[in-house]
Amino acid sequence: MIYMDNAATTKMSERAFEAMRPYFMEQYANPAGTYSFASGCSAAVENARKQVARVIGAKANEIYFTSGGTESDNWALKGAAQAMEAKGKHIIISAIEHHAVLHSAQALEKQGWEITIMPVDGDGVVTADAIEHAIRPDTVLVSIMAANNEIGTIEPIAEIGAVCRKHGVLFHTDAVQAVAHIPLDVAAMNIDLLSASAHKFHGPKGVGFLYVRKGLRLASFMDGGAQERRRRAGTTNVAGIVGMGAAIEEAHANMEASMARVSAVRDHMIARIEKEIPYCRLNGHRTNRLPGNVNFCFRFIEGEGMLMLLDANGICASSGSACTSGSLDPSHVLLAIGLPHEIAHGSLRLSLSEETTMEEADKAIDALGEIIPRLRSMSPLYEDFVRNNK
């Protein structure tokens, strides 16, 4: 099997898995316990908090553990909106945000908040300049993702953070795809809130964190016990948090080498596809791009067929076509970068990891070299195209 869907989830790191192991059968205490048996667990959780904080340039007491990226995004948007309600009810997001942000914003809209959805350019970039123009006196929050999950474009979040700071507006970034993959520094980038998920950097599923700048007011999202300094209730997911700490530390230690290695494989794939497969289009920014993201549209064909034939070749990939999104519209990200529906239906995302080899990359491209002509030979759109160009 060739796994090229690392933007969906990654394989757990062995080190992270081993770090978690004692916290199921041996150290199973609830860290809230007062007996000494619990202290090992609470120490492990606090150690993980430091591990996480270090990677993004935060302080440990600015890290709040959650159930993952979706919860963090929901908490950041809804919590900030509620806390800042007295100041204003205007929120700015981009058109290519993950559904966790997009739908949270839409939920707020139904409750009376005003949402500005910033358009992006053809590469999926939203500029700080455009954000500055959209900021109003009643704007309380700007939420722009650090890097896009589908097309891999890295947003200019340092510039956007600076603009938000200048205007006294909170800045949240959904950094689920970016944390431990590209350098991030919440202090230098003026980030007030940052969401992340462990399973995107070889940690376990079901755990993530929200960075909340010290002193920032944020309404709680989970009501209940006094965990996470009274801000996020729910019994602490000790094993998950420990696994996340180990995974983020490992990924961050190897980050520079990984970025070089993975982007070399990525660039090789992009170059081969562009050279060998006609009527294709690279989606996302060519250089300001996540190291592991390859995303193309192939004209005249639909994504699901590609995925099924890749699967038959043992290759796991994903697509933004309607059929794979479970709806009848292709991905909102592909439409936002200006692709017509029929082109967007033919998208393919191959997302790589440190483990992806050049040999696997070549095998995947070789497979595509057969699959795409095969699907085109069945396509009435291709038939018409060929006929009209004769």
Added chain:
Amino acid sequence: MYTEKVMDHFMHPRNVGEIENASGVGTVGNAKCGDIMRIYLDIDENQVVRDAKFKTFGCGAAIATSSMATELIIGKTVQEALTVSNKAVMEALGGLPPVKVHCSLLAEQAVNAALWDYAKKNNITIEGLKPPVDDVDELHDHEDEDEE
């Protein structure tokens, strides 16, 4: 998510291609929605479908339903071919996931459109044949999605 039959017809589609000087050709669907089917019919003087070919832009289910629809109509009279419903195509495939039912409707419409073209070209009437639906998009229950 797909039955073995669907997978078989997707991996090894029957009757892919074009027919030159076809007796009837029908194209339905639109690229915006992500599926287009074109069916070519070769119909003999006894009004029997001698051959059928298809070209489809669409998902795995769209390709499989096109393939199955052509199989079901070959050898049938135009009158019989007209009665091959989307249900018959679905049953022959061992079922389709609910979100893919529209693919089978598209296959039924494509056959219908090809028969319409044949009838028009030959100036004949086929009982029960209706003009092709202009906007097959309407067949998609956009309002009836499971999502959201």
